[in-house]
Each structure stands twice: as C-alpha cells, then as structure tokens.
Amino acid sequence: MTKNLRVKSSEYIDETNRISFKFNGKTYHGFKGDTLASALLANDVHLVGRSFKYHRPRGIMTSGSEEPNAIVQVNPGTNRTEPNVRATEVEIYEGLEASSQNCWPSVEFDIGGINNFLSPFFPAGFYYKTFMWPASFWEKYEFFIRHSAGLGKSPTTTDPDIYDHRNVHCDVLVVGAGISGIMAAKNAAKNNFKTLLVEEKNELGGSTIYENNEFNKIDSKAPSEWLKKEIEELKTIKNLEIKTRTSVAAYHQYNYLLARENLTDHLEAKDKTNKIRQRLLKIRAKKVILATGALERPLIFNNNDRPGIMLSSAIKKYSEFYGVACGSKNVFFTNNDSAYESAISLYNKGINVEAIIDIREQSESKIVKKVKEAGIKIYWSHSIVDTTGYKRLNSISIMKLSNDGTSVTGSKISISCDCLGVAGGWTPAVHLYTQSGSKLKFDEEKKVFLPNQNTSEQISVGSCGGDFKIDEIIKNLNQKLKDTLNINETDLDSIKVEIDQENSKRNIWLLPSDKPIGKTKPFVDYQNDATAKDIKLALREGFRSIEHVKRYTTTGMGTDQGKLGNMHALGIIADTAGVKMGELGTTTFRPPYTPLTFGTIVGRNVGKFFDIFRRTPMNDWHVENKAEFENVGQWKRAWYYPINGETMHQAVQRESKAARESAGILDASTLGKIDIQGSDASEFLNRVYTNAWSKLAIGKCRYGLMLNEDGMVYDDGVTTRLGENHYIMTTTTGGAANVLGKLEDYLQTEWPELDVYLTSVTDHYATASLCGPNSKKILKKIIPDLDLSDENFPHMSFKETKIGNIQCRIMRISFTGEHSYEINVQASYGKDLWEKCIEAGKEFNITPYGTETMHLLRAEKGFIIVGQDTDGTMTPIDLQMDWIVSKKKYDFIGKRSLYRSDTMREDRKQLVGLLTDDPNIVLEEGAQIVSELNQSPVEMLGHVTSSYFSPNLKKSIALAVVRGGKDMMGKKLFVPMENKNINVTVANPVFYDEKNERLNA
C-alpha cells in the first residue's frame, strides 16, 4: 500500500508529465521535475539503504549533494550503471531504475543487520583492532568484509557514453546560483566582466526561490517572487554564460577550477545516445566569487538516524519546491528559528505538524508567534532522548534539559510521529574555499569556520561567507562586489529588505539522554556509522589530533566526506578534551567536492587516444608483412617478422643468420636526429661528448658517448659532420627528447656564448639500415652512379646523393658489425625507399629484421644498448670503453666525476661477457650472479643485462655487469635460478668478429 503525499502543485513539478520508474524492482510514479528522492518520498518511501557498518535501515536525510544515506545504484545491470549516486541528485526520467546498495539480500531484510545487535563489539578502531591478527586470516576477513560491505557495483561492460573536456577562461567565475550568486553574476556581467555562473542543480535560485515566508520581504515582495524577476533579467544579459547541472569538483591554486557539467543524465535512454554525457570544464578565472551557500546541521542525539529523520530545511524544500509532504505526523527538533520556518511552510500547505522540540528556553520572533497561533505545541528546553521505529520512525521520547544542557530531568514524554525535522544551525560550505589553499578561522559566537585568509583573487559571499540573514547577505555582498570588481554602484544599492529572523541559538554538540552514553547511538557520521561514543572512545585511547580521530573512527571518510557531521565531531572532541574549537583546527577538505565519474576525468582520451603512438613512414609495409610490434617510448617499432607460423625465437634466429650471411634491412627511422649548426658546433660537441670532435673531417662519422654531469652514461649515437659548421647527431630512440632537452639546457644556461642552434629532425627523415655482405651490391643497384669503393666511401663516412631524383644522405656505419649503410630520405619517401631496397635485394634474399634481431646482432659484437646494459650507474670505464674517453680534453660533461673516489673504485660493477658452460642454456635477463653457492646470505655480484642464443655462433651469449668483473676473465661464476644453478664463465663481451674484419667484407 502506498500513500500519495503530493500536497499542492509546485511550479517546478510538471504534473502533466507523469513518469514511471523502478526502485528495488518495484514500479513507482513521479513527475517531471522530481528527483528520485522527492518521488520516493511522495510515494511514502523513506527506507532507501543500509548503513555501512551496522546495516541499520536508513532514509533520505537531505535534498542535496550532502546526502549521506540515500546512496543508490542507478540502472543496475546495464552498461550505463553507476554506483554511489545520491538519490537527492538524480532527476527522474521514464525508465529510470535504481536500487539500494548496502544490503543483502534486500533492503527490507538485510543479513548484515545483525551487526546492529552486535554493535557493542564494533567500537571505534574495530577494523584496526580485530583484523590485524593472525595475519594468515586476512584473506578470509577480506572476503567477509568485501562481501557484506556494499559500495555498489562498477559496470562490467564498456561505457557507451561520450565525455568531453573544455578549457574555459573568464574574468569572473561565480560558483552557486542562490540569491548571492545571481546578484554577483548580474553585477559582474553588467560591468563588462566576462562572467560564468555555474550551479549544481537544474534550477537557479537556491533556497530563496522557494522562500515564501510572509515575514521576509525584498522590495516589498516575497523573496521568491523578487528573485524570479531577477533571474528573468539575468538571462538577458550579454557577457554572461550560465551553466546549470554543473558542479565544481575542485578549486586549485591560481584560480584553476574543475567543474563537471552534466548533459544527459536526466534524459531517457533513447535520448542519451550519441550525445556528450558529461563535460569537464577546466576553468581559469581572473576572479572567483564563491556563493556555495550553507549546509544545515543535524542534531546529535540517541538513535538520530532512523528513516523519517531528516534535515528541517530538506522537509521545507520537499514541501515548497517539490510539493511533497515527507510525513503525515511531523515533529521538528531545533536549536534555532529555522525549524519554525519549515513548520509554517508545512502548516500553510495543510500538512500536520504535531510539535516542535526546542532546546532553547524561548524565542520571541514573529515566526515563533505564528507557530504558537497555529496551535502547534512547542516544548521549550526539551531534548529528544530516544526514538523508536526500525524501518520508519514511529515515536520520539523527550525530556527536560538541565540548565547547563549536559543532562535531562523530569518525566519522559512520548510523541508519536512519522517524520522528524532536525535543525542544528548552519555550516558555511567552505570546502572549495579551503581547497584553493585559503585559510579558515573559527567564529566562536556563530560556531562556524569562516573564510579568513585568501590566497587568490576570490571572495566568499552569502551564507558560505557567514551571512545567514537576507539583509546581512545583501549588505555584505554589495560591499564585497564593489571592492573586488572595483565599481562604485550596483543593483543592490537600492534594495530594501524587511526581515524578521532571530539569531538566538543554543549550541549543544552532543545532546544528553537519560541513558549512559555507552547505551546510546548518537550518530555523527551516518554513512560510516561513527557515533559520538566512538569519538569519545578514541579520545580516551589517547588520540588527540583531529586527523587521527577522523581516521580511527572513520568519521568524515565516506563518499559524502562528512559534510553533515564534521562540525559535531570537532565540537565533541573540543568539549571532551576541554580545548577551544578554534585551536583544534579542522580536517582537510579534498577534491572532488562531489564524486566524479572516470569518464569525465579521462574525457576523449580513450581507445586510440588513450596513449599517442608514433609510427614510422614504413609502418604500412611492416603491417602488410605481418610484423609483430613492440613499444619503444611512444614508437611502435617492428619487433620481428614471423613467416609461416614461426615463433619469435625461430623468426629472430632466421633473421639474424640472414643479416650476417647475405643481407638484412632494418627500419631505423625512430632513432633521434638532432641537426646542429653554428660556428661553435664543433666546440659544443667537444663539451658534450667524451671523445674529441674538432678534428673530424667533413663527410666523416664518429660514435659518441654522452655522460651526465655525475659521470654516468646518458646516451650514445653516431654524429656526422655535414659541413664546416653543420652536424647531424643521432640519439637512442627513447632518449631523443631528453637529449635535446639536456643540450638546450647547457646551451641556454651554461654556455650562452656558444653560437649553436639545435633542431629536432627525427620526424623529418626516414631511415633504412641495409646490412650484410651483400648490402653493397644492393645499394649499387639502387644508386648505380655512386662509387661505393672503400677508398671513396669507407666505413664511418657519409655521402649526400640522389636515388632517382630523391635527395638522400647515406652513412656507412654499422651497429651489427656487418658492412652496412644507413640511408636517410625525406620522411614522405620512406616507404618508397624501403620498397626499392626490398625489390633490389630480392636476388640476395634480403631479409627485413626487427628490433629483436638488431639487439641480438649487436650483442654478438658486444655493443651496449644505453638503458639495457646501463642503468644510470655505469661510467664508460665500467663499460670497459676507456678508449672513448679523451684524456686530452680539459673538460666535457661528466669528466670531473670520472675522477671521484667512488667512480674510481676497482670493485665497481663492470660490463663483461658471460658464456654458459652448457651452450644451449640461455640465461634470463635480470638474473643474479654469485661466486659462491653455499654462502648465507649470498653475496650478489651483479646481474645479466642482455642474453640471447646466437645462431651465428651456435651458442648462448650474454652481457652482464659484475663487481670487479674486468679482472675476472675466465673466472667461473654461478647464476642461481629457482630450481637449478647455471654454471657460467666470464668472457670478452665481443663474441663475434673481434677484429672487425666483416665491416669491409
């Protein structure tokens, strides 16, 4: 049986547009304009979820993003499902489905509810204390905890929606479109500031838009009427952009804010497709005006969490804005006048209000008088000591408060009710303010934290700035606007406000009960089930810092970040520890203010845009020829080219043999290329490489090793002198960007006097590396006119020539030890060049090979790969490459460090070759090397850096770094593996063609 609690038509609810939706499998109806929460309340559904630890039944508490209880799974089981959504923020649409989260098997009957009866065994720190031991039981505990803890289910299929990012620049950003935000935006825009107004709800106006209280008037009108006119005018102003359903998630330094704009969440499934669902706005604002309002505080008393217990202000909003009565027997519990406004709102709509329990001794404002006239019973100086009703509130018990407010006296009165509105005062929403780095100060009189020290150009206006009454709001807003926008007059100058509100408030953080605190459940954090009792226990156990108490009790650590209860937690700590709240400080509010979807965070960077790949001009050929690829930095490089179902090993063995026996070709386009020009280019190279460059003749190439200033090898490559003042440097594929950055750094900061210009030309050239004994014959076929004799074109030299009419640069250099040529052409001719080489090489069985074969061939020659055989701790001396370090040069980058006592140690790790005693065993790269097997703990001498089976030598070879390895030639060592020890012998790292005879073969 469901009751209809729709009371009176509201202009924000379209009763002609009836919408059906499902909650926990049952069909309900609501209207266009309803949130899931308002529609459920209209159907008299309060029970929407279970609490996290005790699985207590919980209902809707609020009407906004601060909701701690009504957390639902939207559209369960579909590809658009989303967990942890606040029912108070979901706009209903035809076909919407939602379900409760933290319950099993159902919200009505939840097995975990037994925890509630076991709660004496679940005190603060329960998880820390209980699940610590024995350690081996952790897996079982984890299973149990995960199974019974319900934080919703993440979708298991691909997100069908599109997400977007947009950069926004504005003069003034106004956050929040209540009365303060609207008037701020209006005056900013009218004064020629490019203004952006963002509002998390779908309607502008905040709480003033349904403020029909007859005691408050603006320009002699009801505040709601007055504001509606302002909003109409606002929409016509140029220079102003308004974004609703847009919530600011983060406020970073330098007025950089992130906001999520919701575009399709309120639409039916059929209207969602092919549209952007959510957009992340990256806002840079010159000035920020925070008008984020205030959140009503609950009151902390025994059993204050039952379904039907709500914030007083939420009850008012449901009644005035949504036209929904939250109960048929309503009671309010308050410490200030705002509950009376809610009571009058209900009374005016014909909704029954049984009583108001007020902890104050009295209040004489007009609104209190009006309540008295309406015949509503007021219990002054009374407090609620208990409530009953498991799945829905059905009564409260009240008692008289003692004068000091710490105990209750007299007899207990029971009042039957089905809805209780609590009003504990207001907390300014300063979350975004503190995220920006600005500092708060505690106001002892108002018992609130208020903005104090701004770090960027920003102001906080309205209730988030500590002004709660309309007259104060208008007056202070006016002054702040004039100051921050530097203007003399505003629309607010002539506004006349009449109000009747009393400030009187009696603040008691924890209300007493007739039972001892140990026997009560006064919830402070509803979502995490943290009670005042837990906080007091934490203090007794010695916790003092607010950050520690928070983590120990889990107060404020839920998805709502304790928006409702944080102040009470602080208050209870301060009272118990006998310190002032201002001295206690507050916990940190971290972004996001409300949760963001992953989709919004990543935006368009999904699928092929997730990570950018670089592909060479020959890429299509590699794909057509079934190459396997490997990622090298951002490059996709051909790894090997399997034929007829070959394994990687088989393909690499075949490619390696072919390259040495006849001809191979490698796509080397990814090597970094830096064009170096200027009258000091030679001097510059002298300073950045370890060897000498001044005497390199034009048209010659030289291998260079580059160090860090600490003496460790940084990069290597061949540099060619193209002209008197012109070189082209090659770098490793992965190091290209860093090498350019490092060289620029030295040029700009240490040696600005050098006349040198660096340009990255990596992407401008495509490079085919042709190698093997037949490479010369193939090149001859392609460029018949070029004299390829050793006299005219020797090893380590360069020719600029043409293939047909395509300009090309050819270096006769070798990374394999074979006779070889690197042919460079303009990138757009790369594939053409490659195909010409393949065509010309056919008669020689030219074999394309990938990076794996390249690595194997160079390992046979003992050539290092920077980053594989080095790791930032190897000097050239460690690599046994003393020959490349100039003794004559006075200085080069890293030189001085080669003479530090540490780099000169004899027992540093040094590069050596390793041969396995059994030539068929291939060592694992990274395997550890020891000299003793029966030592404990065993001394690690080094590790294997490169290891392959060499098809040309028909045995396993490896490079390794070994402590003192330089003097260990021929020494027997061991590589202990999981189930065997491998015997190895230290060898010369040059395994193949030690005399370099094949270079001229």
Add this chain to the structure above:
Amino acid sequence: MFLINCPYCGERDQQEFKAGGEAHIERPKQPTELSDDEWAEYLFMRKNIKGVQFERWNHAHGCRKWFNMVRDTSNDEIKAIYKMGEKPPAQ
C-alpha cells in the same frame, strides 16, 4: 596548476612547463681544479626550502626556453620570473 608567465610567450598553464631545480648554481669553469668535496657540492647539494626559493623552469612544450622563477614553496606564490642571465630581483 600554476599559471606561469613565460618571459617569451606569456601566461601558460603549468602543464606546458618542466621544473629544473634550484637556480643560480653555476657550473664550475675549471672542474679539474676542484677537490672531490667541492665538486660534490656543485653536483649534489640542492636546497629545498619552505619559503622563497629560486628555481629554473623550462617552457618544454612551448618555446623550449629556460628561465628563472622565484616561488614561495609554502603557498606556491610565484613572486618573480626573469630570463636566464638576468639578475634576481632584490628581496
């Protein structure tokens, strides 16, 4: 995310820049004349101040120029930006 005023390009988002450590540490002109300790002082020792710090920054994804910045590390306020070779502003 800072908003950094590149002296060559103007205001740009922090993600275009790369931080380059402490500023005004000059590479010794005659490294071979230095003792191990003196060289180590240049090579390894960097300040990490809570407060006003002089730093090098590079507009890596922009003009590629290096420049200097004075930043208060306690609140990330950028107090000054000046080109390489220019004198730091008086404190």
